[in-house]
Amino acid sequence: MNLGLVEQTGKALHARGWTVCSAESCTGGLVAAWLTEIAGSSDYVLGGVVAYANAIKQALLGVQEATLRLHGAVSPETAAEMALGAQGRFGADLAVSVTGIAGPGGGTPDKPVGLTYIGLAGRGGIIAVERHVWPGDRHAVREASATRALELILQATHEAHS
Numbered sequence: 001m002n003l004g005l006v007e008q009t010g011k012a013l014h015a016r017g018w019t020v021c022s023a024e025s026c027t028g029g030l031v032a033a034w035l036t037e038i039a040g041s042s043d044y045v046l047g048g049v050v051a052y053a054n055a056i057k058q059a060l061l062g063v064q065e066a067t068l069r070l071h072g073a074v075s076p077e078t079a080a081e082m083a084l085g086a087q088g089r090f091g092a093d094l095a096v097s098v099t100g101i102a103g104p105g106g107g108t109p110d111k112p113v114g115l116t117y118i119g120l121a122g123r124g125g126i127i128a129v130e131r132h133v134w135p136g137d138r139h140a141v142r143e144a145s146a147t148r149a150l151e152l153i154l155q156a157t158h159e160a161h162s
Contacts, residue, residue: 002147006034009150012157013044018093020153022048023061023086025073026100026116030146046090051082061085074099076117076129083119084126094156095121096149100132102141116145120152127156 013020022031032048035041049060054073057063062085063078071077082097100116107113114134120127130152134144 001034001037001143002150003037005147005150005154006037009154009157010035010038010041010044012154013094014040016093016157016160018157019044019046019090020094020096021046021086021090021092022149023082023095023097024048024050025052025057025082025098026102027098027142027146027149028052030142031096031098031149034146034150046092049086049089057082060089062088072111074101074111074115074117076119076131079117079119079129080121080126083121083129087121087123093123094127094153096153097121098145098149100141100145102138102145104138114141116141116148118145118149118152120149120156122156128152 029050035045051057054068061082063081067077079097079099083095087095097119101107101113103113116132119129134141
C-alpha cells in the first residue's frame with residue numbers, strides 16, 4: 001500500500017466535498033480497505049461491494065446478463081457497468097470498479113493472468129475505463145490494480161478542480 005497516495009486521495013476527496021465507493025472483484029475489497037486506512041475517511045467513503053461472483057455483479061451492481069455472456073466478467077463493458085451500478089446504488093460522486101484475473105490460474109490467450117479493467121464513474125456517467133496487464137503474482141496484480149484505482153480517483157478530483 002502506498003500510504004502517501006491513500007492520504008493524497010483522501011485529502012483531495014475531502015477538499016472537493018466528494019464521496020466515493022468501490023465495486024471490486026479481483027481486488028477483493030483492497031481499494032475500500034486502503035481508502036478507509038485513514039482516520040476521518042468516513043467523511044468521504046460511503047462503502048463498497050465485493051462482487052466476485054457474476055450473480056452478485058448482476059444482483060447488487062446491475063451488470064447485465066448479456067454483458068457477461070457477450071464480453072465476460074473481465075471486460076471493459078463489465079467494468080463500466082460495475083462502476084455505474086455502484087455509483088447509482090451508493091449515490092457517490094465517484095465510483096471505482098476493478099475486475100480482472102489475478103491468477104495464478106484462470107488466464108487464457110485472449111485474457112491472460114494479470115489482465116485488469118478499472119472503471120471510474122461520476123454523476124455524469126463513465127469517466128474512464130482502463131485496461132492493464134500487470135506483471136507478477138496474485139499479490140502484485142491486486143496491489144497494482146488497487147493503486148491505479150486510487151490514482152484514477154485522485155486524477156478525477158484534480159481534473160474537476162482545474
